[in-house]
Amino acid sequence: xxxxxxxxxxxxxxxxxxxxxxxxxxxxxxxxxxxxxxxxxxxxxxxxxxxxxxxxxxxxxxxxxxxxxxxxxxxxxxxxxxxxxxxxxxxxxxxxxxxxxxxxxxxxxxxxxxxxxxxxxxxxxxxxxxxxxxxxxxxxxxxxxxxxxxxxxxxxxxxxxxxxxxxxxxxxxxxxxxxx
Amino acid sequence: xxxxxxxxxxxxxxxxxxxxxxxxxxxxxxxxxxxxxxxxxxxxxxxxxxxxxxxxxxxxxxxxxxxxxxxxxxxxxxxxxxxxxxxxxxxxxxxxxxxxxxxxxxxxxxxxxxxxxxxxxxxxxxxxxxxxxxxxxxxxxxxxxxxxxxxxxxxxxxxxxxxxxxxxxxxxxxxxxxxxxxxxxxxxxxxxxxxxxxxxxxxxxxxxxxxxxxxxxxxxxxxxxxxx
Numbered sequence: 001x002x003x004x005x006x007x008x009x010x011x012x013x014x015x016x017x018x019x020x021x022x023x024x025x026x027x028x029x030x031x032x033x034x035x036x037x038x039x040x041x042x043x044x045x046x047x048x049x050x051x052x053x054x055x056x057x058x059x060x061x062x063x064x065x066x067x068x069x070x071x072x073x074x075x076x077x078x079x080x081x082x083x084x085x086x087x088x089x090x091x092x093x094x095x096x097x098x099x100x101x102x103x104x105x106x107x108x109x110x111x112x113x114x115x116x117x118x119x120x121x122x123x124x125x126x127x128x129x130x131x132x133x134x135x136x137x138x139x140x141x142x143x144x145x146x147x148x149x150x151x152x153x154x155x156x157x158x159x160x161x162x163x164x165x166x167x168x169x170x171x172x173x174x175x176x177x178x179x180x
Numbered sequence: 181x182x183x184x185x186x187x188x189x190x191x192x193x194x195x196x197x198x199x200x201x202x203x204x205x206x207x208x209x210x211x212x213x214x215x216x217x218x219x220x221x222x223x224x225x226x227x228x229x230x231x232x233x234x235x236x237x238x239x240x241x242x243x244x245x246x247x248x249x250x251x252x253x254x255x256x257x258x259x260x261x262x263x264x265x266x267x268x269x270x271x272x273x274x275x276x277x278x279x280x281x282x283x284x285x286x287x288x289x290x291x292x293x294x295x296x297x298x299x300x301x302x303x304x305x306x307x308x309x310x311x312x313x314x315x316x317x318x319x320x321x322x323x324x325x326x327x328x329x330x331x332x333x334x335x336x337x338x339x340x341x342x343x344x345x346x347x348x349x350x351x352x353x354x355x356x357x358x359x360x361x362x363x364x365x366x367x368x369x370x371x372x373x374x375x376x377x378x379x380x381x382x383x384x385x386x387x388x389x390x391x392x393x394x395x396x397x398x399x400x401x402x403x404x405x406x407x408x
Contacts, residue, residue: 034203175185
């Protein structure tokens, strides 16, 4: 069955059609939620919330963009709103853990370099981090990201460029090591 | 940074960024069960406040993390007890083999208690310092929900304080004094109302100042970190 027909049936209350739509889109929504949160429980909650919202508002979906774009826009909004509370909690935890920093030996093996990169991504301003995750990590095009985030494509490119520049700056001390 | 280094760094970022928050397989059926159980028509349209499911989910997530922290503490204490038991048995064997005058190594490190306790205590001291530093002087600085969260966190730390007081970590006299003072202060915080008065907050700040709790707390945390 084609997607517009499925959508019409979901609006009419057909839960089997809803499951079909869910099966088609949930894996990517979950991936995006997980990439943004780094936590399986939260990704699961946010994926569920995305679909509950989407099914509840499906009659308002005009079809101007792809359904996947519309779903991913809901996902990013749901994650951004809920993560404010989670971040406050995590920041407190991080402050506390700073009292007993993990001791890392002088070794510069790949996992440690990777950890540095991941920490640098974590530290990016949210708009840059989301753009970088969607483009460089999840492979969305600039056009798709622009639609999901409701910004111009140029803005999206500029944010990605800023994100990469900030990562390069944060990791500049690793450059000689990578070279060798 | 020369051009070659820059290229290598760009390659590294592009290649390794893909491993950022690598997702597991999605639990499709479990998520669907939860979605299907909800009334879809009740989802809010503005996306600002979350559906009841998400609000509950985030709250549950925070609670889960607290339970995990408590579990780590209990495991730390259990490991400490086991380790202390083993160390305590060792000197007796050495003494019997080498005669009564043989000097044996101390069972505990210089800070006065075993390593698992050091990790647990260090984390606890950091958490308590962060909480007490964040204690507002102005009762209007936090809303009722934030106050409630603050008080709840103080309650968790009070439980930890009492567990530590009952552990070898409290064998060290200065640590015991500090823990006892922290118990007192945290108990005062726990008894704050959701909308505390300035007088209540002043009393807690006075207790902190008079007993020099924060400087002792940060010194103790630094000593343990240095010992590690």
